[in-house]
Amino acid sequence: MGNPPLGVRIMRRLRMIAGSAFVMLALGLPYAVPSPAVADPVATIVLDRDGPATVMIQSKAAVNTLNLAVASPTRMSVCNDCRGGENAQLGILTRGTEIVLRLDDGQNSFLSTDPAHAQIQQSDGTWRVTWDDAAGDRDFEDLVVTVTIPTPAPPPDQDGDGFSPPADCMDTNSTAHPGAPEVPGNGVDDDCINGDRPAKVVAVIAIEWTTSGSGVRLLRLQVHDAPPSARVAVRCHGRRCRFARGHTAADRNGRARLLPLIPHRSGTARPLKSGSRHRT
Ligand SMILES: [Ca+2]
Ligand SMILES: [Ca+2]
Numbered sequence: 001m002g003n004p005p006l007g008v009r010i011m012r013r014l015r016m017i018a019g020s021a022f023v024m025l026a027l028g029l030p031y032a033v034p035s036p037a038v039a040d041p042v043a044t045i046v047l048d049r050d051g052p053a054t055v056m057i058q059s060k061a062a063v064n065t066l067n068l069a070v071a072s073p074t075r076m077s078v079c080n081d082c083r084g085g086e087n088a089q090l091g092i093l094t095r096g097t098e099i100v101l102r103l104d105d106g107q108n109s110f111l112s113t114d115p116a117h118a119q120i121q122q123s124d125g126t127w128r129v130t131w132d133d134a135a136g137d138r139d140f141e142d143l144v145v146t147v148t149i150p151t152p153a154p155p156p157d158q159d160g161d162g163f164s165p166p167a168d169c170m171d172t173n174s175t176a177h178p179g180a181p182e183v184p185g186n187g188v189d190d191d192c193i194n195g196d197r198p199a200k201v202v203a204v205i206a207i208e209w210t211t212s213g214s215g216v217r218l219l220r221l222q223v224h225d226a227p228p229s230a231r232v233a234v235r236c237h238g239r240r241c242r243f244a245r246g247h248t249a250a251d252r253n254g255r256a257r258l259l260p261l262i263p264h265r266s267g268t269a270r271p272l273k274s275g276s277r278h279r280t
């Protein structure tokens with residue numbers, strides 16, 4: 001392949017200078033060349049998990065030099081004259097660490113942030129960066145770098161129910177885990193979905209009355225089969241109510257007598273005057 005036109009060579013040289021400036025700026029070192037006029041259009045590799053990183057390199061080109069610049073005081077060269085199969089340990093990296101990769105083919109430098117020459121694919125903990133060299137045949141196979149962060153081991157399953165946090169929302173209770181039946185009202189998110197389910201209160205209300213003139217006399221008003229110690233409230237609505245509300249608690253057998261809550265004249269059954277409604 002012959003020498004490219006002078007204009008192309010100048011542009012490549014400018015691109016190389018701009019690329020070097022970016023690396024130096026990323027390292028926080030002083031550099032005299034101005035920053036590129038246009039913002040970097042492609043995200044660099046930013047790790048989304050902590051852990052030791054390994055860089056694997058597959059090189060198709062005969063001579064490549066790959067430099068790695070990380071947004072930390074570290075700058076390292078993975079290989080010179082890379083021919084494939086090289087690897088390097090980046091050491092322990094923390095989440096959010098930015099890595100900028102640079103390919104130098106001896107004449108030009110290409111950053112992993114340059115979409116014209118580099119593509120980035122991410123799958124789980126692996127970032128695959130492929131480069132196209134100066135020939136620009138758009139095959140993006142001239143250098144392939146794979147950065148791998150091992151998947152962190154899941155936290156231990158403390159209660160032995162087969163699930164670890166965060167899937168197990170209560171790792172101190174083996175009856176609470178994904179797939180467990182939800183028991184309403186026990187204060188426990190048994191199935192690890194939407195918290196504890198509110199319980200339904202089931203009770204029987206027994207009421208007896210007789211009519212008296214234009215009113216009704218209550219003879220019996222009791223609650224049965226309520227939850228032990230359940231709070232039972234009685235409210236009266238209407239203009240002629242003699243009381244607004246009263247409450248008591250069911251006994252340990254779930255029973256509560258409600259007539260004592262309703263005011264009445266001594267020696268008579270409780271009158272409910274017409275136009276009033278009781279709600280229990
Ligand atoms: Ca568990
Ligand atoms: Ca559990």
Ligand SMILES: [Ca+2]
Pocket residue numbers: 182188189190191192193194195196197
């Ligand atoms: Ca639940």
Ligand SMILES: [Ca+2]
Pocket residue numbers: 182183184185186187188189190195196197
């Ligand atoms: Ca529950």
